[in-house]
Amino acid sequence: MRFALLLLVLAGSAQAEWRVARPGWEYQFPRDHGSHPEFKTEWWYFTGNLTAKGGRPFGYQLTFFRQGIQSGDEDVIPLSRFVIRDVKFAHFTVSDLSTGKFHFFQKLSRGAYDEAGFGVATSVSPTVHKVLNPPSESNLPAKPLAWIDDWTCELTGENTFRLRAAKDDVSLDLRLTSAKPPVVHGRNGISRKAAGDGRASHYYSLTRLTSEGLLRIGSEEFSVHGKSWFDHEWSTNQLAEDQVGWDWFSLQFDDGSELMLFQIRTKEGGRDRFSSGTFLDAKGTATEISQTDFTLDPGTIWQSPQSGGRYPTTWQIAIPRLDLKLDVRAALNDQELRLKPVVYWEGSVRATGTIHGQTLKASGYLEMTGYLGPIAGMQSGR
Secondary structure: OOOOOOOOOOOOOOOOOHHHOOOOOOOOOOOHHHOOOOOEEEEEHHHHHEEEEOEEEEEEEEEEEEOOOOOOOOOOOOOOOOOOEEEEEEEEEEOOOOOEEEEEEEEOOOOOOOEEEEEEEEOOOOOEEEOOOOOOOOOOOOOOOOEEEEEEEEEEEEEEEEEEEOOOOOOOOEEEOOOOOOEOOOOOEEEOOOOOOOOOOEEEEEEEEEEEEEEEEEEEEEEEEEEEEEEEEOOOOEEEEOOOEEEEEEEEEEOOEEEEEEHHHHHHHHOOOEEEEEEEEOOOOEEEEHHOOEEEEOHHHHEEEOOOEEEEEEEEEEHHHOOOEEEEEEOOOOEEEEOOOOOOEEEEEEEEEOOOEEEEEEEEEEEEEOOOOOOOOOOOOO
């Protein structure tokens, strides 16, 4: 369950319906790494923890979003560069954990002249990738899976990627290789988010990507290595009327296992019954976690001096059926993205605990949304 910054934009009035996420989706890779334009909302979400030579720690996020404005029915929408079918935007952050500095940036684009867009993965070899991006010029060079200007996500192998982003005096160039195949969340091809037909997403993750590359901050350049996490999710319906936001965790344990867990918060202050997660053991075997399987208790509250938002930056997680207990803490309190039109918290975390009585440590990422009021555009009336 990841966050999509929905722009309050209405352009055109196409009559065709968006497709909604329903049971029975058959995932195919690398095909499903690519875009699904028949759905209204989609994101490619990379987060990770990196270490430079000498041990200096960093966190990063690079996310590409596609928010549909009009469906892609060619009989309804005339072929024109000036027709807005979707808005493209991306978020790029670097957490410099040793200095306590959080760098965050946003890019937005219509993509009318191919300066931004999304590709459809068709075939891939370790050195060559092909994507189909429809501008009319058939002789254009192959494009990445997602790009806005010089921010790019390129598919370089079936489950390998190259990420590049640069803004002001911060830049990142990473090569990612997955140690495990994709894991699909939920049941029967969907991750349900609320009651009702289509209130779900198609959602999978690559939970452990070996990551190497270069990071630059100001005049300093670092050779970095570490682990990344990739979430890809596409859907049409969003939160229900009584849901205000969520808390999402991705944790990579030192024993080779991983945990994805999210809770959806309600207006009454409780946890929605569609909260869930997935535990992946070191061999790649997945265990579904329902909302009755876990407890998630917030601890220390950090208040942003800029936005006034109040975020829990420590948490306790317990999953009795796995005999798993964890204490999670933010690696840096101020990892708040203050963007227009919304603000949310997304940052590097550390966890310690036990599983079956054995000590366990983890690094990962935490996302917290809806702490400054309902998320604009996310509540759907359907």
